[in-house]
Amino acid sequence: MSTSTLPNPGLGTFRLKGETLKRVIHDALELGFRHIDTAQMYDNELDVGTVIGESEVPREEIFVTTKVWHDRLEPASLKASVEESLNKLGTDYVDLLLIHWPSPNDAVAMADYLTALREVQQAGQARHIGVSNFTIAQVDRALEILGPDTLLTNQVEVHPFLQNRAVVEHCQARGLIVTGYMPLAVGKVLEDETLKAIAEAHDVTPAQVVLAWTRSRGVVTIPSSTRREHLAANLAANELTLSDDELEAITRLDRDERIADPDFAPDWD
Template sequence: MTVTTLPNPGFGTYRLEGDTLRNSLGTALEAGYRHIDTAQIYGNEAEVGEVLADSGIDRGEIFLTTKVWYDRFVPGDLEKSVDESLERLKTDYVDLLLIHWPSPNDEVAMEDYLPALKRVKASGKARHIGVSNFTRAQLDRAVSILGRGELLTNQIEVHPFLQNRAVIEKCQEHDIAVTAFMPLAVGKVMEDATLKQIAEAHDASPAQIALAWLKAQDIVTFPSSTKARNIRSNLAAFDLTLSDEEMQAIAALDRGERIADPDFAPHWD
């Protein structure tokens, strides 16, 4: 398994709905994005399916990810939730199906919901399976349940201010690809002096520098935007190459600033 299985970059649809989602995703597809990230809890799978169906792009060219929310983890109901997602997405399969968050307080045992996820893959309704927001201990447990090579990725928050190195190293230990959400730290990268300075040297934006930094680490990401200019510039960021000195300067920005930390989150290790 290699990271190249996941097209980089993708286009994120978190918090995008209705016409805003339709216009933004349409622009992204026109710009060349082929990896689309959504989730049951986003409430936009139907719009994503509609845009993809209307795009004229062959389904085989699209890498489509969705995620199962933790209230649908009970075996039987998990599989039913996937069927509902596929109906909304107007497709027979997703390329990647993720557990969105580990079950809060282990209300549903990992030993129950991960094998259910694997059964969805065996049925052909998901080409790959993975997890999201799993800690190092949870990754160890997941691999012990499913075996090495079953989980394609762990989707986690990574940006210059939360570099999550320990979890990334654990993913690498298990040959699990890292996908990064919130790569621009909800816009905070635009205000950072170091990123601004590096951006000036490349005639780029701080957002593009943050994305190039992720790419240099073989981390797949899927920035989101509603502005056509930013959708295109985010894609162009993947043509940038940063120097070792620039990478080290960005590494020094880590301050453990976690943005996605709901009350049901696991105990981060």
């Protein structure tokens, strides 16, 4: 599927709540963002929905993603979770509904929760469906269950220090868009000397360099920021093109440094 389906970059909302979140989404929409990423677990869907409802940007022009947490994967609970999300978001549908994490130790059979996810889509409550934090083997199982061309994306951690190449390339080969979260490695990219040197050469920021590098890999990204100037810079990174030598220098930064690794995570590739 084409990355044009998913506006890039999107706005990540993890850890953002209340008035700060409302201000950030308002600024983002005003600047031109059209992709808002949230989740039931973030406990901010109500505020996300409030801002979208008040915005002058029509709902149909905003791509809204939410996710079902791993303790809600039993089919009836999954469907109830979606109803709760839609009520909080104040919308009849989301543009993308993700399984936030695969069921730990397969406590719920993948066929059960993916079938329920597909049924939610067929009921019109989600335009697209996808997964998050799935390994190569889990992506392949998911496609065996649902069939090809059913999943829009696998959302996984991607940044210069965890480039996740095997997963990214496998998903893309199977027709899934990869959405990369934590693209700035919780700010660590801002201190890296290689990234700072490339940024200086282009008169941009290290964050913009990273977003341009991510885009060059065909990966959609969802950086988070609370400052309007950083939001604007994240959008402006779409105009930045890096040289082959610069891209290769960033490739060499990979050190398998995973940030999101909870105890219920799958066995990573």
